[in-house]
Amino acid sequence: MLRPIPTRRFLPVVVLLTLLATTVTAAPAVAATSTQVSVSWRNTSSWSTGFRSAVGVTNGSGATWRGWKITFAYGSAATVFRDVRRVSSSTSVLTVAGVTGRSDLAKGATASFRIDSRKVAKARTVPTSCTVVGAALPCSLNGGKATPGRPPASPTPSPTPTPTPSPSTGRDGVVSVGWLNNSTWTTGTQSSVSVTNRTSLRLAPWRIRFTYAAAVDTIWDASASSVPDGFVAAAPSYATVLDAGAATSFGLTSTTTGGAGVVPTACTVLDLPAGTDVACTVGGGPVGAPATPAPAPEPIAAPAPLTQPRVGRTLIAPYVDLGLWPTADLRSFATQTGMRAFTLAFVVSDNGGSACTPAWAGFDAYRIGGPQDFHANIAAFQASGGQVVVSFGGAVNSELALQCTDPAELQAAYQQVVDRFGVDRIDLDVEGTALGDTAANQRRARAIAGVVAAQAAKGRHLDVSLTLPVMPTGLLDEGIAAVRGLTAAGVRPVAVNLMAMDYGQGSRPMAAAAESAAVATATQLAAIPAYAGLSAAERLSMIGITPMIGLNDTGEVLTRADAQALAAWSVANGIEVLSYWEATRDQPCNPSIGAYMCSGVPEAQWSFARAVVTGATG
Template sequence: MRRPLALLALIAGTLLFVASPPAAATAPGAASATASPTAAFTKTSAWDAGYQGAYTVTNGGGATLTGWTVEFDLPAGTAVGSYWDALLTRDGSHYTFRNREYNGTLPPGGTATFGWVSSGTGEPANCRLDGAPCTGGTGGGDTTAPGVPPGVTVGSPTASSLTVRWNAATDDSGAVAGYDVSRDGGAPVSVTGTSYTATGLQASTGYSFRVRARDAAGNTSAYSAAVSGTTAPSGGGPQPGGGVRTAPYVDMGAWPTPSMPTMSAASGIKSYTMAFITASGCKAMWFNAYDPRDGWAKDQIDAVRAGGGDVKVSFGGASGIELAQACGSVDSLFTEYDAVVTAYGLKYADFDIEGSATADPASVARRSQALARLQQAHPGLRISLTLPVLPEGLTADGLNVVRSARDAGVDLDVVNVMAMDYYRGVDYGDAAVQAARSTFAQLRSLYPGRSDAQVWAMVGVTPMLGQNDDGHVYDQADARQLVAFAQDEHLGELAFWESTRDRNACTGALYMCTNIPQSPYEFSKIFAPYTG
């Protein structure tokens, strides 16, 4: 959503350059047990029509590797789409990836990873690294499988999910590259950590899981013994929805800084969504000006909570750089998210993903994995994704963001759609309702194990009050229409952009006015009674 012009002027001229991370390296002499370089394939996420794949090149030899080339074949019906951290040439179904300038030099034990998004589900075959088998040398190299992962357990049941956890396996090379988790004997899902949350399950149903380890040379252990768990009954355990049901956005970068407690007292709104935390390098900052670790505006959050409401903090927005694009690793991204959640004692976190951030598969995957870890570190944390929408539903990129989060094990509370700026000659009240219906249909296909009521409780809608950027108008009658629809279907959340515009009730620049006839807080008073 939009940043006010005053704030844009404040941060104009500040350029953030995000360098691609260098390849991880170990000191010379710390070479792994492998005798030569290897390249190991993993699926970092998968969906019905494709997957996100990656190769990790490991220098298992005793001399520095200066440049590398990985080539492989894909079966008919599968092709590489977008890719990163390598240069690609293609000859029919044969793909050749070469190192970039920043990740080609690998000391003994050093690694570099590149990846791509696949259309189609076929996996690479006939892999060669610098002309030799990807498993090392001329067929020799590391042929020792890792140990079986110990301590596998199943727990944290909800009506639609179970979480599998295990202890790290051992390998002769020093560390494993990842793990495969099989549910009920089915095709495995590849993960890099030591936990996995299976979602979309049936309530009151038993499931069994097995886990195996993979090393960088592609060797796999035997599966662990099967362990079982049972999902909670329908209506029991943590469920989608609940919690804050009306939480309009407040642009905290407006000047003077808005006061949520004052607006709450005047409008009847109990809860708000504070916008936006963006990246200053790989560091979370309030619009590149204030460090959330210092608890900026926490006094406002405390006052809202004391009044019986709560506050979501929103990361992202239309301006600035989203943290998942600025941070080059899951660990560094998780550290920033965790710092904000801890500083404010958050129960709710929102991630407003717009523009290039929705179409960047590397940052999408990083964010999903970091959010899964964030929920593990903060049990009960409710996470919402705020995404662009059309009356026909989420865009293809937005849908991939949701799918990636689901597959990484994130328990999404709400998928909040930005019902605004369609640049079409449509009634914006009708379009908001249609966007909600379309998003419901999409989520129902992504979460087949959930009831209609549970899926509706995942849907959030955020229109832009008054005049939109495209000149079309969302008025008070449209707001009443949306609230009535939400009451009928019990939507998970209603919000709007943005509370200071509603307070000002003026005609002028769109970052501060709605440009339609209204009284102060008129929209807030329409939305405030909605409780789900």
């Protein structure tokens, strides 16, 4: 589940593999030099209009490759990128780079990512060559002939001064700021600010000075310091780098006096390397109500709220992304949605600290045990009778087992989260490159088995669910291997939870597709020893289903009717857990909120939650 910057969805935001695997034959291998970059490009699946590729970029040089970037001669049309950042693309050239937080590649290390592409008539589905950008390193694709790299151009002395750039352009590009005033009151306003680095420079750390007539009161996801004509916004400690082509965001509240404007009139990027010239532009709007969205259908009547987390034997526990801002108030969400349980996403490695330090969304400020780990929010919901499930992993950031390689420290990290929030159920969301990381999967399985045993020794039970990508035809091989690995370590998941979303197969009835995936996966479990001897109905009762409400990343749509029908089917068939991605998205889109925080369809707020409750209890 993907969470775009500044947040995540299932990701968190996850386009699932198809079973129509198309293996590409690699070019004949040649002797690799010790100073080259080696790329493996393998097409792993295909559908009528496109295909998916698994790509690995290995740094064969003797030093860390800073801010890695690589260009491919590529005739197909790349459309979806996972664990990699698109820098530019055209009809014949594709340039990608490391994502923020993973933009450097140590010597001998490999950056793995996936790309979905649209088929182009007569175009090859594998690049014909690769070229390293910014370093004099040769690049070899699938063992073929190496292409020389493109090192940074040496500056050419100019006999005349460089002309002063216009206010909207700089010689080396522009940092563009989008400023949106979400709400206003008599003496102040709240604003959402996006910052996009449209240069070829890596800003580390980034700082921007704003000419601003109002006075900043509070700021989040950045820090602020006053200057005579405005303020300086600086990168937060947990996300200091703004790579070329990347974006970040922050929010603030301001006090206005004497009718002062609440959109900056100018901005300046600070701390630039000597000799560089970067412009800064601000685009914003006046204070006022956000633009009125298209008329939404009337919401369905609010059903009676759930009296407990389960309906029959089915746990109803939608995901809530705690990495979003503003942070969800769980008690308020329960009141408005009628839900009595939530799956909280995602605990991963702290991007600003130790690899074995757990943190919500990887933010240093949100590390577990710290003052901002949402303990009070979670405890208040639990005290009201609500149940929480803590989910580890997701599509963005690094799940603990990927980075924390010490077995004892890894188990301690999981244990810390269980103890901190007093939960009796956790969820392991394994997707993307993490799903194929055999060593990490083994580490995770052993560590979780240790936590389960430790809880049992204290007289406490701990349920574990395993969330995996799926197709309507069932799990992929990697998913089946993940289930086998966890059960081999002695932990049989209480639910194999299916990400019933993002199939990439065009428009289809999404409720029926999810039901098909559940039945197919239950059949697949019969071949795993831990499930031997169980009936088909018993195996089906060990399945979980998690669709993405509204518009999926691939254009498919789970409608409100689909949600209600799937809830009814799940309860009738004794599905272990029914969830959806993600509670915050249960609202129509409008210009005042990010696309990752709305459903993409014109349904009134909480319509999907009410449809699920109606279907489950009807």
